[in-house]
Amino acid sequence: MTDLEKTITLKRGIGLAVCMLIGTGILALPGLALSVGNVHEAILGWLLITFVTIPRIQICSRLGLKFPSIAGLAGYAEKAVGPWGRYSVSYLVSGSYLFGLPAIAFIGSEYARQFFNLSELGGTFCAILLVSLMFISNLFGIRAITLVNYLALTALFLLIGLIIVFNFDFFSSGLRIAGETLSGNGNVAPNIVWNVTALLFWAYLGWENLSFSLGEIKDPERNVPRLYWISFVLVAAVYVLLALISVGASSTGFSLKGAAGLSSLVLFIPGGNFLMWLILVVLAANACSWNFTASRLIYAAGRTGVFPAVFGKLSKRNVPLPSLGALYALSVSIITGCYFFKIPITAMMMLVNQNFIFLCGFVIIAYWKTETGWQKWGFSVLSLLSLSFLASGFTWKIIYPVFLIGLGYFRFIANREETLSPGAVNSHPRQGLVLLEDQEFSRPAEK
Template sequence: MIWIFAVLGARFASAAGISRYVEAALGQRAEYGVTAVLCGTFPLSVPALAMIGGSYALTAFGIEPERLLVVSALFLLSAVLFNLSGVRTTTLINKVSLLLIVATVLILAALRLPDLITGGRLWTAPDFTAIHPASLWKVTVLIFWAYLGWENMSFGLEEFKNPNKTIKQVYFLSFVTVVVLYFALAATMNGASIHDSNVNVTQGIAHLVPAQWRQLFSIATLVIILANANAWVFGASRLFYSAGRNGLLPDIFGKLDRRGIPRNALLLLAGCFAAVLLASAIFHLKIEDLVLIANQNFLVLYVACLYCFWKIETGPSRWPLMVLGSASCAFLLAGFSYRMLYPIALLIAGMLYQQYRAKRPGLSV
C-alpha cells in the first residue's frame, strides 16, 4: 500500500489527498463519496489517539481514570492550537517528536537488550496452536492502527516541492524508519511480556523502563503522541479545507487566512472532536471502539485506492499489488459485520450530494 500511495501521490499531489486519486480514476461522484468517508473518519481517529495519550498522562502524573476525557480534550486542543499557529510550529514539533521517538526506542532496546533478543527469537519459532481465528483478526486490526499515517500524508503533498522525486523518497524513508523502530520496540515488549504482564496494557510500554525514570519516559511519550496528533490534525484540516473548496462542505471552510492556514476548517474539526468526546462520555465508548471504526473506514479507503492504482497504473507491479492488497484488505474487513454500515452510509451520502449539486443550476460542481 505504501508503494501505491507513493505512486498516486507523486502523480496527483493535492490537498484533497485520497479524494483526488479517486476523482482521477472514477470521477467526481466517487470523489464526493470518498471525501465524505474521510470527513467521518478523522473526527474518530484523532480523538482515539488523544485518548491513548490521555492514558499515558494518567499514568505519568497519577491522575484519576475518570479524568481521561478531560486530559484527552487538552491533547486535542493543544494539537489544534499548534496548527493554528502556523506550519513552522507544526514542523518544529514533528522534528522534535522524531528525535524523541528514535532516542526512546534506542534507549529502550539498549536497556532491555535481553528482552529484545528473546522477543526476536520468539518470532523465529512461533506457536500457532493457541491462536483462535477471531482473536487473530482482532489483534491484526488493532495492530493495523499502528501503521496508519501514510494515507494521511497525501493531504499535505500539495505543499511538496518537486513532488515527482521527493514524495517517493519520503514514503520510502519513512517506511524503512517505521519498520526498524517498530521491530525493535515490538520485540522488546514481546520478550518483556513473558515475565511482566503489565507491558500488555494500553500504557504498558512505561513498565519497560526503571521505576525512577518512568515519569520522565511517560512525559517523552506524551510529547510523541501529541506530535502525532498534531500531524493528524494537519492532514484532517487540509481534508476539510479541500471539502469546502470542492463543495462538499460550505465554502467558508474552503478559505485560507492571510497566513495560508485553513483556520475555519480547523475550528470545524475542533467542534467535531468535542462532539466525539461528548458522545464517548454519554455512550461509554472505549478507545478500542473508536480505533476499530476508524480502521474499517481506512480499509474501505484502501480498497478504493487499490482500484484507482489498478486503473491508472500500467507497469508490471499493477496486478501483483492489486491481488496482494485486495487479499489483505478482504481479511481485515471480514470481521466488521454491522459496523460496515457506517462507511457505506457516508459513501452513499457523499455521492447523492454530488448528484444533487449537479442537478441544481445555481450550484457549481
C-alpha cells in the same frame, strides 16, 4: 500556475516517509495489541500486518510513479471512479479524523493517568484538555505547529531508540515466542488474531498519503520505487523489533497492556520519569498536527463545494476558524460520550482503520485501471485479498464508511445538478477542482 520545484532527494524522501509512518501510534499499539490478545496472537498480528502491507507498497509505488501530483489520494480516487471519488475520499478522511483525534487524546490521557495516578474521570478531563490545547495552538497558524511537530518527531525517535536499546534483553524472549507461534506451538485463536491484525493496521497508515509529496521528488523514475521500498523496510524493522521486545517483556511477567503499556519499558531507562513527561509532550504536539491537517482538509473541501461553504472561510488571522471550531466541538462531544458509554480507545482506532481500508480500495481500483501486464492482476488480487481479510471481521460496522462514501456521492450529484440547473448561480465557481493552495492545506500529518 507554476509547478512545484523538485527539491526532495531520495534521502529527504525516506526521512519524510519514515516520519509520516512512525508516529505516536507506536507508543500505544504494542500495549493495545497485548490487551486484545496474548503474546503469541500479538506477535502473529504484527507479522501478518507487515506481510499484507507488501502489495500495497508496490501499488502505491506504481501509482506514485505514474501520477506524481499533489492531488494524492483524491487524484487516485478520480482515476478509479470519476470526479465523485474526490467527494467520497474527502468524507472518508474527515470521518476518520472525527474519531482519530479523540483516540489520540485518549492515548495521551492514558499516559497521564499512569504518570499522575488519575481516575478514569481525571483521564477524560485530560483528554478534553488535550483537544483544547489542539484548538488553541492551531489558532497561531502553521509556523507554530510546524516547529512543534518537528521537535516532537525528534523526541519521538529518541524515545523509540532508548526503549529499544535499554530493553534489548527482552528481544531473545520475543524471538522465542515468534518461533513458537510460526511453528504452530503457540496459543492462537483465529478470531483474536484478526482483531489484533485489524487494530495494527493503524501502524501502516500513511503510504497512500505519501502521494501528496511525490510531485516534488527528484529523478522520480529512479527514486519513487526506491523511496517506497527502502522506507518500508526501515519502518517494518522498527515496528517488528519493538513488537518482539514488548512480547518478550510481557512473557517474563511485565504488564504492558493498554494504550500506555510502553510506560513500563520507559521506566527501565535512566531518567524514566523525565521521559514520561517527554511522551506527554510528544502526544500533545502530534495531536495538534493531526488537528491542523484535519482543519485544512475541511477548509479545502468547503472552498470546493465538497462540504458546506461555511467551512471554507478564514478568520482575520488567516485561520480556518469554522473548521477548527467544528472539530473541537465534535472531539469534546465524542470524548464525553466515550466516557459515559465506556467506549474503548481500540473501538475508535478500528473505525479509523476501517475507513482507510475502504480508501485503499479506491487506490487498488485506480491501480487496476491504469496498470498493464501480470502486475495488474497479481498485486491487485493480493491487495484485495489482504483488505478482504482485514475488512471481514467488521461485519455491520462497515455501515459507517459505506454511509460516508454515499454521502460524498450524493453531495457530488447535488452540486452538479445545482450547477447545471438553468439560471442557477454557482456558489462554488471552483467546484470539483482541487487547486494547488487547497491541496497544500490538506497534506497529512504524522501519526
